[in-house]
Amino acid sequence: MTPDASTAPSYDLWAPQVRANPFPLYQYLREKDPVARVMDPHRQMPFWLLTRYRDVVETAKDPRLTNDVEKLPEELRKKFRGGGAQTLNRHLLVMDPPDHTRVRSLATQAFTPRRVEALRPRITALCAELLESMKARGSADFVEAFAFPLPITVISELLGVPLEDRAQFRTWIEVFFTPPAQGGMERIRESLDRLLAYLEGFIELRRRQPQEDLVTALLAVEEQGDRLSTRELLSMIYLLLVAGHETTVHVLSNGTLELLRHPDQLQLLREDPSLIPSAVEELLRFCGPVELTMGRFALEDFELCGQPIKAHDVVRMNILAANHDAEQFPDPERLDVKRSPNKHLAFGQGIHFCLGSNLAKLEATLAFEVIIERLPHLRLAVPPEQLQWRSSAQVRGLMRLPLSFEAP
Ligand code: HEM
Numbered sequence: 036m037t038p039d040a041s042t043a044p045s046y047d048l049w050a051p052q053v054r055a056n057p058f059p060l061y062q063y064l065r066e067k068d069p070v071a072r073v074m075d076p077h078r079q080m081p082f083w084l085l086t087r088y089r090d091v092v093e094t095a096k097d098p099r100l101t102n103d104v105e106k107l108p109e110e111l112r113k114k115f116r117g118g119g120a121q122t123l124n125r126h127l128l129v130m131d132p133p134d135h136t137r138v139r140s141l142a143t144q145a146f147t148p149r150r151v152e153a154l155r156p157r158i159t160a161l162c163a164e165l166l167e168s169m170k171a172r173g174s175a176d177f178v179e180a181f182a183f184p185l186p187i188t189v190i191s192e193l194l195g196v197p198l199e200d201r202a203q204f205r206t207w208i209e210v211f212f213t214p215p216a217q218g219g220m221e222r223i224r225e226s227l228d229r230l231l232a233y234l235e236g237f238i239e240l241r242r243r244q245p246q247e248d249l250v251t252a253l254l255a256v257e258e259q260g261d262r263l264s265t266r267e268l269l270s271m272i273y274l275l276l277v278a279g280h281e282t283t284v285h286v287l288s289n290g291t292l293e294l295l296r297h298p299d300q301l302q303l304l305r306e307d308p309s310l311i312p313s314a315v316e317e318l319l320r321f322c323g324p325v326e327l328t329m330g331r332f333a334l335e336d337f338e339l340c341g342q343p344i345k346a347h348d349v350v351r352m353n354i355l356a357a358n359h360d361a362e363q364f365p366d367p368e369r370l371d372v373k374r375s376p377n378k379h380l381a382f383g384q385g386i387h388f389c390l391g392s393n394l395a396k397l398e399a400t401l402a403f404e405v406i407i408e409r410l411p412h413l414r415l416a417v418p419p420e421q422l423q424w425r426s427s428a429q430v431r432g433l434m435r436l437p438l439s440f441e442a443p
Contacts, residue, residue, distance in 0.1 A: 125267055128329050238269070314372035315403065
């Protein structure tokens with residue numbers, strides 16, 4: 036049966052107890068209701084939720100689903116477009132081939148492994164700097180003192196945002212990640228408009244004064260025959276900011292929490308830091324930040340993993356649930372920093388596979404290296420049951436992670 040707003044939501048992914056521990060619900064869904072009907076309380080729209088590993092892998096490649104809202108009838112489009120700066124809304128995650136193929140290939144030409152690798156010394160220095168100032172305080176909120184500033188600084192450097200604009204730039208970005216109660220849609224819209232105006236000016240500046248940065252590189256590919264429109268370029272920068280920031284914040288803080296909850300695994304890393312890249316993969320699997328993918332829309336009526344669905348129905352894949360599927364991962368609820376093979380889905384699947392996965396892994400590896408090397412007395416500064424999780428079911432993360440660094 037196709038879900039509609041009148042059929043009651045069966046599962047509340049947003050309930051505080053589910054945010055704190057979604058795994059029992061996900062186990063139930065994988066076993067009993069693998070294509071579940073869920074109500075999105077923010078949009079008051081139902082969607083189909085996939086939780087099994089193999090269903091997610093298959094569905095991510097299904098051409099009967101589209102990411103492109105423009106292909107929906109007008110009355111549905113309005114619901115999904117949201118308000119604010121439409122100019123920033125034409126990005127990879129809402130495109131299908133052939134546009135997606137063209138823009139992704141241009142982005143890949145600019146966002147090369149060499150450009151990411153070139154950031155290594157700067158990220159290493161930043162990690163050390165943030166860590167020392169946090170450590171000097173004896174205790175700190177890790178989210179605010181380390182996990183938040185690291186990715187925003189790295190992305191600003193990658194894009195080439197001038198040093199003097201960084202503080203202002205950060206305040207606009209921060210608003211997107213502020214819980215609604217503290218900000219509201221109005222503030223988000225205002226920040227989007229300011230960010231858009233800033234990016235327009237910044238692009239013009241880089242056209243006149245090219246530098247060794249990603250925006251200059253994106254402009255260079257744009258100028259080879261007008262293949263990337265200005266709207267696509269602005270949207271690309273916006274996507275890099277949004278997709279690359281919050282996700283990285285929460286892999287650092289969720290990962291640190293899980294290492295503290297599994298002292299045997301933390302000890303293994305202290306004894307052999309060469310295990311850190313493998314630990315990063317396992318933390319991405321175990322507590323990776325992206326829980327729900329973007330919505331995909333059915334282009335026609337068809338049977339999705341055994342469930343008949345209707346044209347225009349929304350489908351979302353639950354990456355975290357799939358990453359805990361015992362069919363794919365033996366003993367999935369065990370954190371095992373040596374796990375191999377570990378074909379997790381934390382960066383998605385198919386054509387929308389994360390463009391920034393190498394950068395994210397580099398940041399996480401360098402961050403965990405300094406944390407493990409320089410914080411021998413690292414521990415939680417509050418009882419675990421006092422930790423508060425954000426209300427979003429799309430990106431799972433802590434509001435704060437109070438840590439202490441001094442010997443007990
Ligand atoms: C797409 C995860 C960091 C840029 C995605 C998707 C996931 C993901 C799951 C696919 C979403 C979907 O299919 O609906 C992550 C995680 C990160 C991370 C877990 C950190 C641990 C980054 C960074 C950047 C980035 C650092 C860039 C600076 C992108 C872009 C896309 C994307 C541009 C869209 C790709 C496309 O549609 O072709 N990411 N991401 N991500 N990510 Fe990441």
